[in-house]
Amino acid sequence: MINRALSSEAAPKGNQPSLLSAQGITKSFGGIRAVQGVNFDVAVGEIVGLVGPNGSGKSTLLGCLSRDILLDAGRIVFDGTDVTRLRAMQVARNGIGRTFQNVRIFPELSVWENALMGRQWKGVGLRDMLRPADIATRQRAADLIELMGFPQLIHEYAGNLSGGQMRLLELVMAMMSRPRLVMLDEATSGVNPTLIESLKHYVKVLNQEERVAFIVVEHNIGFIFSIADRIVVLNDGRLLADGSPEQIQHNEEVIVAYLGA
Numbered sequence: 001m002i003n004r005a006l007s008s009e010a011a012p013k014g015n016q017p018s019l020l021s022a023q024g025i026t027k028s029f030g031g032i033r034a035v036q037g038v039n040f041d042v043a044v045g046e047i048v049g050l051v052g053p054n055g056s057g058k059s060t061l062l063g064c065l066s067r068d069i070l071l072d073a074g075r076i077v078f079d080g081t082d083v084t085r086l087r088a089m090q091v092a093r094n095g096i097g098r099t100f101q102n103v104r105i106f107p108e109l110s111v112w113e114n115a116l117m118g119r120q121w122k123g124v125g126l127r128d129m130l131r132p133a134d135i136a137t138r139q140r141a142a143d144l145i146e147l148m149g150f151p152q153l154i155h156e157y158a159g160n161l162s163g164g165q166m167r168l169l170e171l172v173m174a175m176m177s178r179p180r181l182v183m184l185d186e187a188t189s190g191v192n193p194t195l196i197e198s199l200k201h202y203v204k205v206l207n208q209e210e211r212v213a214f215i216v217v218e219h220n221i222g223f224i225f226s227i228a229d230r231i232v233v234l235n236d237g238r239l240l241a242d243g244s245p246e247q248i249q250h251n252e253e254v255i256v257a258y259l260g261a
């Protein structure tokens, strides 16, 4: 059972061991240098915001880290294992989950069936996916659906959910394999303010209860500043700044390139 309440005593995050370490990540599409030599780290249990102007390379960097995009150069170590050459499914099995800018759920399946589809990230093959899930898996799905606040929609077709509920369901699916790191790509896009608050709460609960680290790619700066322990700013495919929300807020280069006047 996942405790929905936030503890007033969050675990300290300073000096946590490294969970993800990416060095020199580089990716071009034809002549477009989307990401150029970016170094990027996430500590155990850390929430890192990844921001920058449109086209600055955020989604490409995320895709490189989750191995959905083949990188041109660079090295990625996750939890002590070099995952640079692994395929996306293998990386997921190692403990990285993600959601996508364009939600990837199965609209013709129910909320419950979608949650169980999250097992795919644990490397469960198609044949096993068609078999009934074991008790522990069913309990995990029920707990996550309960946590995200829509147990009453458990038998609803996922295609009938609101945009915000779909994004929460995608998070349920990503959490099914008990990842140590989850990447959220534009998770607040098209989501109403109430559900954005819910999303923020659930991310914090999962972070606190299961020590899940998050990389949060966002244009919603208010969301990032209210949730991130650290913020990384990209500009034109390069790392512009990396620091605490306080440092980023007052960084002149970031203000000029991204936060604006």
Ligand SMILES: Nc1ncnc2c1ncn2[C@@H]1O[C@H](COP(=O)(O)OP(=O)(O)OP(=O)(O)O)[C@@H](O)[C@H]1O
Binding pocket: 029, 032, 033, 034, 052, 053, 054, 055, 056, 057, 058, 059, 060, 061
């Ligand atoms: N599959 C692709 N083929 C060609 N160019 C691409 C591809 N994906 C991204 N790009 C280009 O790479 C650059 C970085 O794009 P990316 O989507 O990573 O930026 P972003 O910061 O996530 O942007 P946004 O905030 O608008 O989502 C852009 O110039 C984009 O047009």
